[in-house]
Amino acid sequence: MYLSDTSNRYMVMNIKKNKTRYVILGLVSEEPLSGYDINKIIQMRFKFFWQESYGQIYPELARLENEGLISLVPQDTETKRARNVYQITDAGREELRNWLLLPPEKEARRYEILLKLYFGNLIPDEQLMQYLSSFRQNHDQELQILKEVEAELKGILDQHENHIYILMTVYLGLKLNQAYVEWADEIIGMLKKLKDGKEKS
Amino acid sequence: MYLSDTSNRYMVMNIKKNKTRYVILGLVSEEPLSGYDINKIIQMRFKFFWQESYGQIYPELARLENEGLISLVPQDTETKRARNVYQITDAGREELRNWLLLPPEKEARRYEILLKLYFGNLIPDEQLMQYLSSFRQNHDQELQILKEVEAELKGILDQHENHIYILMTVYLGLKLNQAYVEWADEIIGMLKKLKDGKEKS
DNA sequence: CGGCGCATGTAACTTGTTACATGATTCC
DNA sequence: GGAATCATGTAACAAGTTACATGCGCCG
Numbered sequence: 001m002y003l004s005d006t007s008n009r010y011m012v013m014n015i016k017k018n019k020t021r022y023v024i025l026g027l028v029s030e031e032p033l034s035g036y037d038i039n040k041i042i043q044m045r046f047k048f049f050w051q052e053s054y055g056q057i058y059p060e061l062a063r064l065e066n067e068g069l070i071s072l073v074p075q076d077t078e079t080k081r082a083r084n085v086y087q088i089t090d091a092g093r094e095e096l097r098n099w100l101l102l103p104p105e106k107e108a109r110r111y112e113i114l115l116k117l118y119f120g121n122l123i124p125d126e127q128l129m130q131y132l133s134s135f136r137q138n139h140d141q142e143l144q145i146l147k148e149v150e151a152e153l154k155g156i157l158d159q160h161e162n163h164i165y166i167l168m169t170v171y172l173g174l175k176l177n178q179a180y181v182e183w184a185d186e187i188i189g190m191l192k193k194l195k196d197g198k199e200k201s
Numbered sequence: 202m203y204l205s206d207t208s209n210r211y212m213v214m215n216i217k218k219n220k221t222r223y224v225i226l227g228l229v230s231e232e233p234l235s236g237y238d239i240n241k242i243i244q245m246r247f248k249f250f251w252q253e254s255y256g257q258i259y260p261e262l263a264r265l266e267n268e269g270l271i272s273l274v275p276q277d278t279e280t281k282r283a284r285n286v287y288q289i290t291d292a293g294r295e296e297l298r299n300w301l302l303l304p305p306e307k308e309a310r311r312y313e314i315l316l317k318l319y320f321g322n323l324i325p326d327e328q329l330m331q332y333l334s335s336f337r338q339n340h341d342q343e344l345q346i347l348k349e350v351e352a353e354l355k356g357i358l359d360q361h362e363n364h365i366y367i368l369m370t371v372y373l374g375l376k377l378n379q380a381y382v383e384w385a386d387e388i389i390g391m392l393k394k395l396k397d398g399k400e401k402s
Numbered sequence: 403c404g405g406c407g408c409a410t411g412t413a414a415c416t417t418g419t420t421a422c423a424t425g426a427t428t429c430c
Numbered sequence: 431g432g433a434a435t436c437a438t439g440t441a442a443c444a445a446g447t448t449a450c451a452t453g454c455g456c457c458g
Contacts, residue, residue, distance in 0.1 A: 017445075054411075082453090091396065118247075162320070176380055193369060259440085283437070
């Protein structure tokens with residue numbers, strides 16, 4: 001169907017924004033997986049840079065199957081629990097490839113803590129310090145986890161050709177969390193000084 | 202109306218997620234502003250950690266006025282261009298304060314570039330390097346801008362009590378962008394080595 | 403035999419983006 | 431007089447979250 005208008009003003013946008021499908025395609029491109037598996041993997045391995053919910057995964061799996069980009073793998077014996085395991089198709093591999101070859105979009109972020117800090121003169125400094133120290137703690141925890149992941153990955157670098165790429169993502173996690181922790185420490189220091197100054201006057 | 206059920210299963214969620222309203226409240230708490238002004242300020246001052254669009258600002262302004270959290274400022278002479286300028290009310294100040302006193306939520310982020318890198322073994326290394334160098338360039342640019350902002354802010358630190366807080370947000374921007382740039386350089390180096398290794402074998 | 407984890411899914415909602423419509427005013 | 435920018439807004443999407451419903455199987 002060429003040049004069909006469908007009388008929809010908004011047809012113009014052919015830029016795919018839905019990234020969920022590519023996460024799924026990427027994951028099933030490595031091995032057949034169920035929706036449940038996919039969720040677990042994202043929770044474990046992507047935690048620090050990506051998140052999805054069942055509310056997106058299951059409908060997307062259905063859509064992908066409908067489009068022929070993935071297909072159900074027939075499960076063997078009847079004794080097993082019901083599981084819908086999907087594998088990628090050639091068309092799916094093609095779709096994934098096309099997306100991977102598209103330059104990544106600039107990521108838009110929203111840092112609630114910065115917003116609160118921006119309006120910092122409206123909150124007591126102690127409160128801000130509390131936010132910052134829990135922020136620091138969170139990121140320090142993530143930092144420790146990532147350090148373990150790094151060590152583990154380095155030990156099995158030659159076991160799969162994608163391990164090196166995973167390690168690269170971990171490096172950013174390390175850098176960013178390091179930056180968060182350092183920043184929080186500096187700001188807490190600044191706030192302490194500010195508070196002392198205010199109390200003296 | 203106490204304890205009314207309204208027969209809606211989903212009434213339970215009373216946790217406010219809509220942050221747009223607080224950005225608006227925060228900004229008009231400093232000075233009366235129009236929707237247009239608010240958009241411009243967010244574009245300029247919040248660019249690196251927050252974004253909004255007219256599609257959210259205008260409807261939210263209407264809602265806030267409806268709830269009595271902001272009010273229209275009568276514009277003087279009739280010669281001027283039509284402008285709806287809003288000021289914060291006491292109720293609005295209260296609402297803003299309540300939100301500021303709530304601990305910030307953990308920010309969920311999605312780094313498309315990490316997702317692509319994660320599946321890096323499916324893309325040619327040259328392509329990845331291109332993504333990374335444009336990523337590097339973007340963040341380096343932001344870094345330069347933030348350095349200017351930093352210098353500027355330091356010069357006018359005593360002119361308003363919130364300048365110090367704004368500076369603190371800038372510091373995070375500096376740290377993060379520095380981390381991005383350094384990381385990109387390291388990864389590009391790793392990819393070069395990888396490529397050389399592959400070509401030799 | 404009870405509870406935890408496996409497993410799949412949907413309905414209702416909130417949030418955010420994009421394209422479009424419309425017109426006034428300022429400045430060159 | 432025409433371009434840029436000021437200025438406000440909406441309709442139609444797309445995307446993402448949350449709460450709920452449901453049931454099986456495995457392990458202690």
